[in-house]
Amino acid sequence: MKDDSLNPASSRRSFLKQTGAATAGLVAGGLLSKTASALPPLPANPATPEAMPTRNLGRTGYRVGVFSLGGQAAIEQPNNDAAAVAIVERALDLGINYIDTAAQYGGSERWSQRYIGQVMKRRRNQVYLASKTHDRTRDGSLRLLEESLRLLNTDHLDAWQLHHITTQDDVDRIFAKGGALEALQQAREQKMVRYLGVTGHTDPELLMECLRRFPFDQILLAVNAADKHHLSFEEKLLPMAIEKQMGIIGMKIPSRGRLLSNWPAVGAYAGGKTQPGPLNIKEALYYVLSLPVSTVIIGCDNVGQLEENVKLAREFTPLNQQQLGALSDRTAPHAQDALFFRRWS
Numbered sequence: 001m002k003d004d005s006l007n008p009a010s011s012r013r014s015f016l017k018q019t020g021a022a023t024a025g026l027v028a029g030g031l032l033s034k035t036a037s038a039l040p041p042l043p044a045n046p047a048t049p050e051a052m053p054t055r056n057l058g059r060t061g062y063r064v065g066v067f068s069l070g071g072q073a074a075i076e077q078p079n080n081d082a083a084a085v086a087i088v089e090r091a092l093d094l095g096i097n098y099i100d101t102a103a104q105y106g107g108s109e110r111w112s113q114r115y116i117g118q119v120m121k122r123r124r125n126q127v128y129l130a131s132k133t134h135d136r137t138r139d140g141s142l143r144l145l146e147e148s149l150r151l152l153n154t155d156h157l158d159a160w161q162l163h164h165i166t167t168q169d170d171v172d173r174i175f176a177k178g179g180a181l182e183a184l185q186q187a188r189e190q191k192m193v194r195y196l197g198v199t200g201h202t203d204p205e206l207l208m209e210c211l212r213r214f215p216f217d218q219i220l221l222a223v224n225a226a227d228k229h230h231l232s233f234e235e236k237l238l239p240m241a242i243e244k245q246m247g248i249i250g251m252k253i254p255s256r257g258r259l260l261s262n263w264p265a266v267g268a269y270a271g272g273k274t275q276p277g278p279l280n281i282k283e284a285l286y287y288v289l290s291l292p293v294s295t296v297i298i299g300c301d302n303v304g305q306l307e308e309n310v311k312l313a314r315e316f317t318p319l320n321q322q323q324l325g326a327l328s329d330r331t332a333p334h335a336q337d338a339l340f341f342r343r344w345s
Contacts, residue, residue, distance in 0.1 A: 039156055040125070042062050043129075045065075046126075048096075058245050058247030064247075065313065068099065068249070069298075070299035076105040077111065081115065084111070085115050089119055097126065097128060100220065100297045101132075102131055103131065103132060118153075121153045129157055130157065131152070131159075132199060136180050138181075141180045145193075156191065156193060158193075162199065162210070164200060165198060165202075166203075166206070168209075171209055175214070195217035196214075196217050197216050197217060197218040198211070198219055199220035199221070200221060203231055208236065211240055211246075216246065222250075223251075224252050224331075225284055225328055225330075225338070250291070252341060253296050254285075258338055258340065259337075261279065261280055262276070277334055
Protein backbone atom coordinates (compact mmCIF):
# COMPACT_ATOMS: atom_id res chain seq x y z
CA MET A 1 0.00 0.00 0.00
CA LYS A 2 1.27 3.50 -0.87
CA ASP A 3 2.43 5.51 2.15
CA ASP A 4 0.60 8.86 2.16
CA SER A 5 2.01 10.02 5.47
CA LEU A 6 4.14 12.67 3.75
CA ASN A 7 1.49 13.66 1.20
CA PRO A 8 0.17 17.18 1.97
CA ALA A 9 -3.24 16.44 0.45
CA SER A 10 -3.60 13.34 2.61
CA SER A 11 -2.44 15.25 5.66
CA ARG A 12 -4.98 18.00 5.14
CA ARG A 13 -7.79 15.58 4.46
CA SER A 14 -6.91 13.73 7.65
CA PHE A 15 -7.04 17.01 9.51
CA LEU A 16 -10.50 17.73 8.15
CA LYS A 17 -11.76 14.30 9.13
CA GLN A 18 -10.45 14.83 12.63
CA THR A 19 -12.07 18.23 12.75
CA GLY A 20 -15.43 16.86 11.65
CA ALA A 21 -15.29 14.29 14.42
CA ALA A 22 -14.02 16.67 17.09
CA THR A 23 -16.28 18.24 19.65
CA ALA A 24 -17.26 21.86 19.17
CA GLY A 25 -15.38 22.73 22.32
CA LEU A 26 -12.09 21.36 21.04
CA VAL A 27 -12.42 23.20 17.75
CA ALA A 28 -13.48 26.46 19.35
CA GLY A 29 -10.69 26.18 21.89
CA GLY A 30 -8.02 25.94 19.22
CA LEU A 31 -6.70 22.63 20.54
CA LEU A 32 -6.26 21.05 17.12
CA SER A 33 -2.64 21.07 16.04
CA LYS A 34 -1.60 22.48 12.70
CA THR A 35 -0.86 19.73 10.19
CA ALA A 36 -0.53 21.58 6.89
CA SER A 37 2.66 22.71 5.20
CA ALA A 38 3.05 26.15 3.63
CA LEU A 39 1.07 26.91 0.52
CA PRO A 40 2.87 26.74 -2.83
CA PRO A 41 3.41 29.90 -4.90
CA LEU A 42 0.45 31.39 -6.70
CA PRO A 43 -0.31 29.51 -9.93
CA ALA A 44 0.99 30.70 -13.28
CA ASN A 45 -0.33 29.76 -16.70
CA PRO A 46 2.46 30.53 -19.20
CA ALA A 47 -0.11 31.15 -21.98
CA THR A 48 -2.00 33.92 -20.15
CA PRO A 49 0.12 37.01 -20.90
CA GLU A 50 -0.24 36.59 -24.66
CA ALA A 51 -3.81 35.31 -24.54
CA MET A 52 -5.74 38.28 -23.17
CA PRO A 53 -5.44 41.39 -20.99
CA THR A 54 -4.86 40.77 -17.30
CA ARG A 55 -5.91 42.69 -14.21
CA ASN A 56 -5.10 42.65 -10.51
CA LEU A 57 -7.28 40.32 -8.48
CA GLY A 58 -7.68 42.92 -5.77
CA ARG A 59 -5.02 42.83 -3.08
CA THR A 60 -4.18 39.15 -3.62
CA GLY A 61 -1.17 39.90 -5.83
CA TYR A 62 -2.53 37.67 -8.60
CA ARG A 63 -2.81 38.84 -12.21
CA VAL A 64 -5.93 37.26 -13.64
CA GLY A 65 -7.01 37.07 -17.27
CA VAL A 66 -10.12 39.14 -17.92
CA PHE A 67 -12.04 36.04 -19.03
CA SER A 68 -12.28 33.06 -16.67
CA LEU A 69 -14.06 29.72 -16.79
CA GLY A 70 -17.23 29.08 -14.83
CA GLY A 71 -17.88 25.58 -13.58
CA GLN A 72 -21.47 25.28 -14.81
CA ALA A 73 -23.11 24.64 -18.21
CA ALA A 74 -21.43 21.55 -19.74
CA ILE A 75 -19.10 21.29 -16.74
CA GLU A 76 -21.90 20.38 -14.34
CA GLN A 77 -23.92 18.03 -16.53
CA PRO A 78 -24.03 14.37 -15.43
CA ASN A 79 -21.96 11.77 -17.26
CA ASN A 80 -20.48 14.39 -19.56
CA ASP A 81 -16.80 13.64 -19.10
CA ALA A 82 -15.67 13.94 -22.70
CA ALA A 83 -17.20 17.36 -23.31
CA ALA A 84 -16.54 18.80 -19.86
CA VAL A 85 -12.92 17.73 -19.53
CA ALA A 86 -12.19 18.93 -23.06
CA ILE A 87 -13.48 22.40 -22.14
CA VAL A 88 -11.30 22.60 -19.03
CA GLU A 89 -8.21 21.38 -20.88
CA ARG A 90 -8.77 23.79 -23.75
CA ALA A 91 -9.37 26.67 -21.34
CA LEU A 92 -5.91 26.26 -19.85
CA ASP A 93 -4.37 25.85 -23.31
CA LEU A 94 -5.98 29.16 -24.31
CA GLY A 95 -4.50 30.99 -21.34
CA ILE A 96 -7.37 31.02 -18.85
CA ASN A 97 -5.84 31.14 -15.39
CA TYR A 98 -8.88 31.22 -13.08
CA ILE A 99 -11.56 28.52 -12.72
CA ASP A 100 -14.64 28.80 -10.53
CA THR A 101 -16.61 25.85 -9.20
CA ALA A 102 -18.72 24.94 -6.17
CA ALA A 103 -19.67 21.97 -4.04
CA GLN A 104 -23.26 22.44 -5.23
CA TYR A 105 -22.53 22.39 -8.98
CA GLY A 106 -23.67 19.15 -10.53
CA GLY A 107 -25.91 18.04 -7.68
CA SER A 108 -25.07 15.40 -5.11
CA GLU A 109 -22.53 13.78 -7.46
CA ARG A 110 -20.67 17.11 -7.68
CA TRP A 111 -19.94 16.63 -11.36
CA SER A 112 -18.29 20.01 -11.81
CA GLN A 113 -15.58 19.30 -9.27
CA ARG A 114 -15.10 15.79 -10.64
CA TYR A 115 -14.46 17.00 -14.19
CA ILE A 116 -12.19 19.87 -13.15
CA GLY A 117 -10.31 17.52 -10.84
CA GLN A 118 -9.38 15.28 -13.77
CA VAL A 119 -7.41 18.17 -15.25
CA MET A 120 -6.06 19.40 -11.92
CA LYS A 121 -4.22 16.10 -11.49
CA ARG A 122 -1.77 17.35 -14.10
CA ARG A 123 -2.18 21.12 -14.33
CA ARG A 124 -3.03 22.41 -10.85
CA ASN A 125 -0.14 24.90 -10.85
CA GLN A 126 -1.51 26.70 -13.93
CA VAL A 127 -4.82 27.90 -12.55
CA TYR A 128 -6.22 29.86 -9.62
CA LEU A 129 -8.88 27.47 -8.31
CA ALA A 130 -11.93 28.83 -6.49
CA SER A 131 -14.73 26.82 -4.91
CA LYS A 132 -17.56 27.46 -2.46
CA THR A 133 -19.53 26.17 0.50
CA HIS A 134 -23.32 26.39 0.52
CA ASP A 135 -23.50 25.04 4.08
CA ARG A 136 -24.02 27.75 6.68
CA THR A 137 -22.27 25.93 9.55
CA ARG A 138 -18.63 25.42 10.42
CA ASP A 139 -18.69 21.64 10.60
CA GLY A 140 -20.85 21.18 7.52
CA SER A 141 -18.63 23.51 5.52
CA LEU A 142 -15.48 21.70 6.59
CA ARG A 143 -16.97 18.43 5.43
CA LEU A 144 -17.73 20.02 2.06
CA LEU A 145 -14.16 21.30 1.85
CA GLU A 146 -12.76 17.85 2.56
CA GLU A 147 -14.72 16.37 -0.33
CA SER A 148 -13.91 19.34 -2.60
CA LEU A 149 -10.19 18.86 -2.12
CA ARG A 150 -10.52 15.15 -2.84
CA LEU A 151 -12.58 15.59 -6.00
CA LEU A 152 -10.43 18.44 -7.28
CA ASN A 153 -7.24 16.43 -6.72
CA THR A 154 -5.54 19.19 -4.77
CA ASP A 155 -4.39 19.90 -1.24
CA HIS A 156 -5.55 23.53 -1.27
CA LEU A 157 -7.88 26.05 -2.88
CA ASP A 158 -6.75 29.46 -3.94
CA ALA A 159 -10.13 30.83 -2.86
CA TRP A 160 -12.93 29.38 -0.77
CA GLN A 161 -16.15 31.35 -0.82
CA LEU A 162 -19.52 31.56 0.88
CA HIS A 163 -21.98 30.48 -1.79
CA HIS A 164 -25.10 32.36 -2.88
CA ILE A 165 -25.93 34.69 0.02
CA THR A 166 -29.70 34.99 -0.46
CA THR A 167 -31.39 36.06 2.79
CA GLN A 168 -30.61 37.90 6.01
CA ASP A 169 -30.92 34.52 7.73
CA ASP A 170 -28.00 33.30 5.59
CA VAL A 171 -25.90 36.21 6.83
CA ASP A 172 -26.84 35.72 10.47
CA ARG A 173 -26.17 31.97 10.43
CA ILE A 174 -22.81 32.35 8.68
CA PHE A 175 -21.54 34.90 11.19
CA ALA A 176 -22.99 33.20 14.29
CA LYS A 177 -20.97 31.04 16.65
CA GLY A 178 -20.35 27.74 14.86
CA GLY A 179 -21.18 29.35 11.53
CA ALA A 180 -19.51 28.91 8.16
CA LEU A 181 -17.20 31.89 8.61
CA GLU A 182 -15.39 29.93 11.32
CA ALA A 183 -14.74 27.18 8.77
CA LEU A 184 -13.29 29.66 6.28
CA GLN A 185 -10.98 31.18 8.88
CA GLN A 186 -9.89 27.79 10.19
CA ALA A 187 -9.18 26.47 6.70
CA ARG A 188 -7.07 29.53 5.93
CA GLU A 189 -5.13 29.17 9.17
CA GLN A 190 -4.48 25.52 8.32
CA LYS A 191 -3.22 26.48 4.82
CA MET A 192 -5.98 24.58 3.05
CA VAL A 193 -7.23 27.76 1.41
CA ARG A 194 -5.36 30.87 0.41
CA TYR A 195 -8.05 33.57 0.22
CA LEU A 196 -11.64 33.98 1.40
CA GLY A 197 -14.62 35.24 -0.55
CA VAL A 198 -18.36 35.77 -0.64
CA THR A 199 -20.82 35.39 -3.51
CA GLY A 200 -24.38 36.44 -4.27
CA HIS A 201 -27.04 37.21 -6.85
CA THR A 202 -30.18 38.49 -5.19
CA ASP A 203 -29.73 41.69 -3.16
CA PRO A 204 -26.71 44.02 -2.96
CA GLU A 205 -27.46 45.01 0.62
CA LEU A 206 -26.91 41.44 1.86
CA LEU A 207 -23.46 41.33 0.33
CA MET A 208 -22.64 44.80 1.62
CA GLU A 209 -23.53 43.62 5.11
CA CYS A 210 -21.11 40.69 4.71
CA LEU A 211 -18.36 43.10 3.66
CA ARG A 212 -19.03 45.26 6.71
CA ARG A 213 -18.67 42.27 9.02
CA PHE A 214 -15.48 40.67 7.63
CA PRO A 215 -12.53 41.68 5.40
CA PHE A 216 -13.07 39.18 2.57
CA ASP A 217 -10.39 39.04 -0.13
CA GLN A 218 -12.73 38.69 -3.10
CA ILE A 219 -16.35 38.86 -4.15
CA LEU A 220 -18.23 37.03 -6.89
CA LEU A 221 -21.25 39.09 -7.88
CA ALA A 222 -23.99 38.81 -10.49
CA VAL A 223 -23.89 41.79 -12.83
CA ASN A 224 -24.83 42.30 -16.45
CA ALA A 225 -26.04 44.98 -18.85
CA ALA A 226 -29.51 45.00 -17.25
CA ASP A 227 -28.13 45.58 -13.75
CA LYS A 228 -29.28 49.17 -13.29
CA HIS A 229 -32.94 48.32 -13.81
CA HIS A 230 -33.46 46.45 -10.52
CA LEU A 231 -31.51 46.19 -7.22
CA SER A 232 -28.34 47.42 -8.89
CA PHE A 233 -25.04 45.90 -7.81
CA GLU A 234 -23.17 48.59 -9.74
CA GLU A 235 -24.60 51.44 -7.72
CA LYS A 236 -23.26 50.78 -4.21
CA LEU A 237 -21.85 47.25 -3.90
CA LEU A 238 -19.26 47.57 -6.65
CA PRO A 239 -17.83 50.86 -5.28
CA MET A 240 -17.69 49.33 -1.79
CA ALA A 241 -15.72 46.33 -3.07
CA ILE A 242 -13.33 48.64 -4.92
CA GLU A 243 -12.78 50.73 -1.81
CA LYS A 244 -11.89 47.57 0.11
CA GLN A 245 -9.42 46.56 -2.65
CA MET A 246 -11.15 43.25 -3.23
CA GLY A 247 -10.81 40.94 -6.17
CA ILE A 248 -14.08 41.39 -8.07
CA ILE A 249 -15.40 38.58 -10.26
CA GLY A 250 -18.46 39.18 -12.42
CA MET A 251 -20.95 36.43 -13.22
CA LYS A 252 -24.30 36.06 -15.03
CA ILE A 253 -22.86 38.06 -17.94
CA PRO A 254 -25.28 36.66 -20.58
CA SER A 255 -27.78 35.72 -17.84
CA ARG A 256 -27.64 32.06 -18.83
CA GLY A 257 -28.44 33.08 -22.39
CA ARG A 258 -31.49 35.17 -21.58
CA LEU A 259 -29.80 38.40 -22.68
CA LEU A 260 -28.64 36.99 -26.00
CA SER A 261 -30.27 37.38 -29.39
CA ASN A 262 -29.24 33.82 -30.29
CA TRP A 263 -30.61 32.41 -27.03
CA PRO A 264 -31.79 29.02 -28.43
CA ALA A 265 -28.14 28.17 -29.18
CA VAL A 266 -26.81 28.63 -25.65
CA GLY A 267 -27.99 25.37 -24.14
CA ALA A 268 -30.31 24.53 -21.28
CA TYR A 269 -30.16 27.83 -19.40
CA ALA A 270 -32.80 29.92 -21.18
CA GLY A 271 -35.42 28.60 -18.77
CA GLY A 272 -38.96 29.48 -19.83
CA LYS A 273 -37.85 32.36 -22.04
CA THR A 274 -39.48 32.36 -25.47
CA GLN A 275 -38.18 35.58 -27.06
CA PRO A 276 -34.64 36.47 -28.16
CA GLY A 277 -32.66 38.86 -25.97
CA PRO A 278 -31.39 42.29 -27.04
CA LEU A 279 -27.62 41.71 -27.11
CA ASN A 280 -24.99 39.51 -28.69
CA ILE A 281 -22.30 37.89 -26.58
CA LYS A 282 -19.72 40.55 -27.48
CA GLU A 283 -21.98 43.33 -26.24
CA ALA A 284 -22.90 41.43 -23.08
CA LEU A 285 -19.25 40.62 -22.31
CA TYR A 286 -17.84 44.05 -23.13
CA TYR A 287 -20.43 45.78 -20.96
CA VAL A 288 -19.22 43.99 -17.82
CA LEU A 289 -15.53 44.09 -18.75
CA SER A 290 -15.87 47.88 -19.05
CA LEU A 291 -16.78 47.97 -15.34
CA PRO A 292 -14.05 47.90 -12.66
CA VAL A 293 -14.08 44.11 -12.30
CA SER A 294 -11.00 41.90 -12.11
CA THR A 295 -12.40 39.16 -14.34
CA VAL A 296 -15.67 37.55 -15.44
CA ILE A 297 -16.68 33.91 -15.38
CA ILE A 298 -18.92 32.26 -17.95
CA GLY A 299 -19.85 28.59 -18.18
CA CYS A 300 -19.59 27.15 -21.68
CA ASP A 301 -21.61 24.50 -23.47
CA ASN A 302 -18.78 23.49 -25.79
CA VAL A 303 -15.23 24.28 -26.85
CA GLY A 304 -16.46 26.53 -29.65
CA GLN A 305 -18.19 28.86 -27.19
CA LEU A 306 -15.08 28.89 -25.03
CA GLU A 307 -12.86 29.81 -27.96
CA GLU A 308 -15.21 32.60 -29.03
CA ASN A 309 -15.22 34.08 -25.54
CA VAL A 310 -11.43 33.99 -25.27
CA LYS A 311 -11.11 35.64 -28.69
CA LEU A 312 -13.47 38.42 -27.59
CA ALA A 313 -11.50 38.86 -24.36
CA ARG A 314 -8.25 39.15 -26.31
CA GLU A 315 -9.74 41.85 -28.56
CA PHE A 316 -11.48 43.77 -25.77
CA THR A 317 -11.46 47.56 -25.73
CA PRO A 318 -13.48 49.39 -23.04
CA LEU A 319 -16.83 50.95 -23.86
CA ASN A 320 -17.43 54.59 -23.01
CA GLN A 321 -20.27 55.82 -20.82
CA GLN A 322 -22.49 56.59 -23.79
CA GLN A 323 -22.04 53.08 -25.18
CA LEU A 324 -22.69 51.52 -21.78
CA GLY A 325 -25.83 53.58 -21.37
CA ALA A 326 -27.12 52.56 -24.78
CA LEU A 327 -26.66 48.85 -24.02
CA SER A 328 -28.37 49.26 -20.66
CA ASP A 329 -31.31 51.03 -22.31
CA ARG A 330 -31.72 48.17 -24.77
CA THR A 331 -32.04 45.67 -21.92
CA ALA A 332 -34.82 47.57 -20.12
CA PRO A 333 -37.75 45.63 -21.68
CA HIS A 334 -35.94 42.38 -20.79
CA ALA A 335 -34.92 43.31 -17.25
CA GLN A 336 -36.93 40.70 -15.37
CA ASP A 337 -35.67 37.93 -17.66
CA ALA A 338 -32.09 39.19 -17.54
CA LEU A 339 -32.16 39.62 -13.76
CA PHE A 340 -34.14 36.48 -12.94
CA PHE A 341 -31.68 35.77 -10.12
CA ARG A 342 -32.50 38.99 -8.24
CA ARG A 343 -35.09 39.29 -5.48
CA TRP A 344 -38.37 40.40 -7.11
CA SER A 345 -40.75 40.25 -4.16
